[in-house]
Amino acid sequence: MTVTEPLLRPAHDPVRSKKRKRGEEPPSPKQRKGQKVVGINALPWNEVSLPEGLDDAEGFFGLEEISDVEIARDERTGRVEYRHLKPPDAESPDDPAPEENGWNGCEDSESKEDTKEDTASPPTQPKPGLPEPLQKSSLNKSKRKPSLKSQRQLSGSNGFEHLRDDTDQDDDVSAWHSLELSSEVLGSLAKLHFKEPTPIQNMAIPGILQGQNLIGKASTGSGKTLAFGIPILEHFLEHGNFVDGQRCKSIDEREDPPTALILSPTRELAHQLSKHLDALCSNITLKYPHIATVTGGLAPQKQQRKLANADIVVGTPGRLWEIMSSSKGLIPWLRQIKFLVLDEADRLLTEGHFKELEEILDVLNKTDVNNDQIPSNPVLDRQTLIFSATFSPSLNYKLSGHLKTSTAASNSLEPLLSRIKFSTTPTFIDASPSSHLPTSLKSYLCSCHALEKDLYLYALILTHFPHARTLIFANSIHAVRRLVPFLQNLDLHVYGLHGQMPQKARMRSVERFTAGDQQNTKNTKKGNILVATDVAARGLDIPSVQAVVHYHLPDAANTYVHRSGRTARKGNAGISVLLCAPNEVQGTRRLVAKVYAQIKNDQAPAVDDKGLQTLEIDRSLVARLKQRTTLAKKIADAESAKQTSAQEENWIRTAAEELGAEYDSEEFAATAGVKKGKGKKRRGNEQRMGKMSKAEVGAWKAELKGLLSRRVNVGVSERYLSAGGIDVEALLEEGDGGGEFLGRVEGL
């Protein structure tokens, strides 16, 4: 039987076949020839794109289809087999197959799907006439043409598009030669324009290639991902399952264990790690490893399918454990990995996060003498690699000066070492022994009244980085939900990110924030803002984030390091500003001093506010912005209160209907206001705001629009001007159309 129409596979349904269309030719023997019979998971499934509004509703996110599949039953074994009939030249341009040696029936499109899944905008088509880096490269002996697949894997809005091969010349990568990497990997590094290894890469790669276990510390944005990614890829290229030089999986994929399992504390970081590794494979065509990303928020069935075919598994512990514990064959298969990587290890190992990781480590380390395939002690057969920018317990102090967790140990690595089993004592590498933060980062503290943080936040954005890509951190989901519409009402480009958003919306926010300067900054000169909880604090590598604002103070010094590390990456300049109420200033200075203190043998650092400068904002300017922020806040509150009360009412109506009780909306409104106890005032306010009529809110909006269209009188005094703190040209320039505040303090 041949399926020529698309065969749809909902994420949770078994495969159903369709008949060949009437009048359609059965596949010719020629078509069949050379096309291998493969397992269902090795077929090149394509994700069905859904309309934007659907998000991942009701499990439809992850729906996949396939066409031109022949399904046959082996008469001898009774086994159902699959053969994909579409020859490579008939593949759609969106799904090109490797060009050489005909179609490889063993290929899958895991990595492509990962990229697609994370990409709201359509993927960039490969550029016509793209140069042939392999032919030009002096390092590559092979004259193979790069496949369209490898070009596509670098396209799309994944943060790596700036790395795409868009030059006529390969970069000189001779600085990598001492690391003795393969020509494939060197070719990829050339394509990525990574001319030389970063210090952590220089220090970590040789040892890992020699088989060491390793704990690697280096400041944020210093290239830790490739420090472990390169040796993993080298191992895969040397030992992977290749037939005639092509990556191949047998029908029973479980026979080929994956090379590496990489664990990350957040979903965004896991997806980013996959893309980063994908980019590293840009020069590798037929031996391309399958990278499976396993995180919460996406259909588990689809991830299970991807897992079965994976060479490198990247995941968050929660979802990975969910899949592992429900699938019998997976555990012995994963036990055979050659590399176990814990990225952001100090976070993964903190209490609360550790439970599922502990389960995973337990089963991965378990000895099994009854299984021939699995080494009786799997720990001995694998390398364990651990990375972070912060390992020191001294950074785990709260503002109050107490340790946040019970990891108080004389030796900072002790807690780690006690929780993880290594085959041999790991080597500890510290690529930034005297600093936790990138040297190109400037840190500021801006003091304001606790109730005026919104106003100061707005003033800060307008006065200091109106055109920048800015990341604002808040400590609660509620604060993110409140700040996003507040800033949007002030005509700023703002997106939100927190753990209660559907995964697809989370990805979209990061993509839009990342793509922002192409979309709007060029045209409107507006900046681009992401308001996030600490889900964005670790590992996210968004290009050109110029400023980080801590709207709420970080809970510990290491959180400060990771949040601030979203800017000033790869030696670029960046600023980090802490918005602080007067009573918080002292504790904050103490906390940041821990970060800046010289670290020697991980002693408790001396209190030292070196590195943290005070940022003053002219209070008379702030006062002039107050009317705008008051209106923006009132509009945001009214709209959110309306939404909340509609949701609550809906919920109560449904519950009443289910109980067969009568529901009176007026009675509900009356009683809701008289509830006593905590939150009564807030509920009262919400009710009041929810009752605002459309006309009243409309009037506020009109008033705010009027204010935003007028320039703010900066009231610059002669003294201020002569002091050189104000950009006079900007002051005299016509407004940007948005009625923005003019003037900018240089030197931040």
Ligand SMILES: Nc1ncnc2c1ncn2[C@@H]1O[C@H](COP(=O)(O)OP(=O)(O)OP(=O)(O)O)[C@@H](O)[C@H]1O
């Ligand atoms: N050798 C190199 N040359 C130039 N750029 C590089 C090199 N290695 C990595 N990069 C780039 O540097 C950026 C930061 O790398 P990466 O995300 O691995 O940093 P990190 O140390 O893991 O940061 P964090 O601690 O915040 O997770 C990425 O955009 C990556 O592509």
